[in-house]
Amino acid sequence: GKIQRMCEKSMITKRYMHLTEEILEENPDICAYMRPSLDARQDMVVVEVPKLGKEAAVRAIKEWGQPKSRITHLVFCTTSGVDMPGADYRLTRLLGLKPSVNRLMLYQQGCFAGGTVLRVAKDLAENNAGARVLVVCSEITAVTFRGPSETHLDSLVGQALFGDGAAAIIVGADPDPALERPLFELLSASQTILPDSEGAIDGHLREVGLTFHLLKDVPGIISKNIQKSLMEAFKPLGIHDWNSIFWIAHPGGPAILDQVEAKLGL
Structure with missing residues (x-):
């Protein structure tokens, strides 16, 4: 009954x-x-994470329209499984990228994976003339999936919210107008540690897989600090009206969206 209620409240269909x-x-x-199961989980994700990442990368490269030999850097991020060489290496092989592509593998970024990879890709593109950075995030929930526990209901929240998925994009700082059509311009990318947020969300890799813990007040912590964070990000760009911009918020769950909407008067 509890998991059904959580799934219904998640608004995810x-x-x-x-x-x-x-x-x-x-x-x-x-x-x-809580039963030892890491080997079985690892065997799955080390194969499937790069494979799913490839699906997204192939689409991104096709949309970009340029030969993959022009890709100079690869940034791959996952919270699903750890291996050596990592998913960055496997994806390089799966896509047939040139062996000299500069690879960067990021693990355990959790909910802020997307923001992190865009921030890193922006820096790489702006500091290496002609760079074309393929950015890929890929997640398979097999590493976190588990049965319920009466004493750890917060674990069920993750089970109700998360699914498998991958995303990819090409980032560069000097588009060639004859060949490329930029979709967006990355103006600013930053991160900050919020006050009193320690332990609000954490994950630990154990013999039982990756365990997640979420405090009830995560939406409150975010909404309490959102105004200050936005001012720091948007003031240099001359933007003060939060309703004048187009929002894509990474929500986690609907409670975060609701509280941010209320706090900012969206």
Whole structure:
């Protein structure tokens, strides 16, 4: 009943997952709340994370319209599994990128993966003439999926919200107008540690897989600090009216969107 209520409150109507009933039947330890199952999870994600990333990367390269030999850098980010060489290496092989591509592998960025990779790609593009940075994020929830626990209901929140997915984009600082059509301009990318936020969201890689813990007040912590963060980001750009800009917020869940909307009068 509790998980059903959480799923309904999440407002998410459809999610995609690599895990199937067959996989779960073959790996019953993954279905328990705290049973050693890391090997089975790892075996899945080290293969599937780069494969899913490839799907997104192929689309991004096609949309860009340039030969993949022009890609100079690859930034790959995942919170799903750790391996060496990592998913960046596997993706380079899967895509057939040149061996000299400069790779950067980022792990365990969690909810701020997208912002982090764009920030890093912006710096790489602006500081290396002619750079074309392929940025890929890919996640498979097999690393975190687990059965319920009466004493750790916060674990269910993640099960209700998260699904599998990947995204990719090409970032450069000097578009060639004859060949390229930029979709967006990256003006600013930053991050900050919010006061009194320690322990609000954390994850730990254990024998049982990746465990997630979320405090109830995550939406409150965000809404309390959103105004200051936005002012720091947008003041240098001369933007003060939050309703004058187009928003794509990474929500986590609907409570964060609702509280941010109320706080900023959107």
